[in-house]
């Protein structure tokens with residue numbers, strides 16, 4: 073099959089590469105000339121475990137190509153995936169200008185039947201707008217090709233994107249013709265050998281499924297953050313409560329880890345967009361409004377603990393920060409809780425020394441030289457008044473605490489991800505604060 077993927081970000085690049093991996097002939101297209109030049113040389117725009125090797129392998133085999141020329145790349149394609157960004161507009165709605173811009177460009181250049189698939193996260197009704205844009209451009213050219221639109225939302229998680237794409241829990245596809253259903257079945261057949269289903273449905277339901285999935289996951293997290301905060305007040309331990317409820321199969325043990333709020337390029341924007349879609353249509357998403365406000369508050373929880381511990385005055389204090397990215401195994405800094413914490417500490421006149429295994433370059437683009445970037449996790453600790461755990465990278469989970477304590481000015485840890493055992497920390501002479509965990513209590517966590 074011949075596939076065109078428009079947009080070579082986290083979703084487009086992973087989609088294109090994984091489709092090439094199973095033997096398809098794929099061209100990944102982007103308007104960013106530098107990105108494409110780099111990709112042609114095997115230099116990736118993002119960090120995603122395993123992706124670089126896979127890109128190189130498939131490029132060498134000639135199955136994966138990169139181009140800025142959409143017109144040329146979509147000729148004879150069976151399927152064109154649109155995988156460009158849908159950032160939040162000022163009012164929270166998803167901005168569709170990139171998606172519809174690409175649809176128009178496809179319409180201006182297509183010369184054969186194809187299925188035009190939105191892989192970007194888009195609100196209900198977008199496929200109709202994509203179809204209208206294609207028809208408009210075709211009629212402006214005086215052409216009347218047959219084509220189909222489809223919705224195929226993507227569910228990959230950053231840091232585990234390849235695994236998620238190759239072994240999906242499910243593939244959701246919204247179609248409106250048997251022909252499109254047949255072609256999309258062929259595209260995904262290679263991924264279904266281990267029995268995971270393709271769920272075909274109508275297009276609006278597919279579009280809504282993506283927002284409902286992300287909103288449900290964000291709801292679980294905000295709910296647990298609320299429970300964690302209450303545990304602290306009431307003298308319960310949220311790790312125990314999490315295990316207690318997570319063993320009920322109806323609740324499940326995934327995505328119920330409290331922390332310093334969800335971040336990333338998806339949950340914050342998708343929750344906002346669904347609230348806006350509802351409001352535009354005369355409905356109020358009351359649960360999601362609370363999910364959002366709990367999340368906003370949660371980003372300040374660690375800072376509030378710090379302020380309380382130091383008696384309100386933080387001026388001149390030095391904080392070591394382990395982790396900058398919004399989650400481990402990615403360099404993505406979009407909506408990272410670290411940004412909120414850093415801003416608050418800097419506003420109080422503190423010095424911040426940060427270390428992240430892969431996100432420091434990206435962080436530097438955003439934060440600049442307002443903070444110090446350490447060469448390794450221990451260097452960040454030198455003369456620190458406290459250590460803040462912001463992202464639960466595996467290498468932070470079991471440091472040599474004797475060394476940690478010696479390097480720091482004061483043995484205080486604020487753990488925004490609950491990766492340490494409170495009792496072990498206190499036995500090692502640290503003052504330890506987690507999120508909703510009980511002081512001097514064995515509540516060792518297994519990480520999600």
Ligand SMILES: NC(=O)c1ccc[n+]([C@@H]2O[C@H](COP(=O)([O-])OP(=O)(O)OC[C@H]3O[C@@H](n4cnc5c(N)ncnc54)[C@H](O)[C@@H]3O)[C@@H](O)[C@H]2O)c1
Nearest residue numbers: 079080081082083102103104155156157158170192193226
């Ligand atoms: N990041 C994720 O984990 C994830 C997961 C599932 C779904 N999504 C959704 O997928 C979509 C893409 O997200 P992303 O994180 O990959 O975005 P991204 O910002 O990383 O990448 C988007 C790419 O599209 C390119 N682009 C923009 N306009 C273009 C045009 N006219 N022609 C060609 N290329 C163009 C940009 O240069 C950029 O490289 C969004 O709707 C997002 O919500 C993202």
Ligand SMILES: O=c1ccn([C@@H]2O[C@H](COP(=O)(O)OP(=O)(O)O[C@H]3O[C@H](CO)[C@@H](O)[C@H](O)[C@H]3O)[C@@H](O)[C@H]2O)c(=O)[nH]1
Nearest residue numbers: 226227228229230293327328329331334335336338398399
């Ligand atoms: O129990 C948990 C699980 C996650 N998080 C936080 O939630 C955010 C999102 O994490 P995760 O979902 O693992 O990463 P994303 O790459 O943002 O993936 C989400 O967003 C993607 C884009 O839409 C979807 O495709 C994925 O299915 C969906 O999980 C991060 O800040 C995590 O720290 C928690 O606080 N507690």
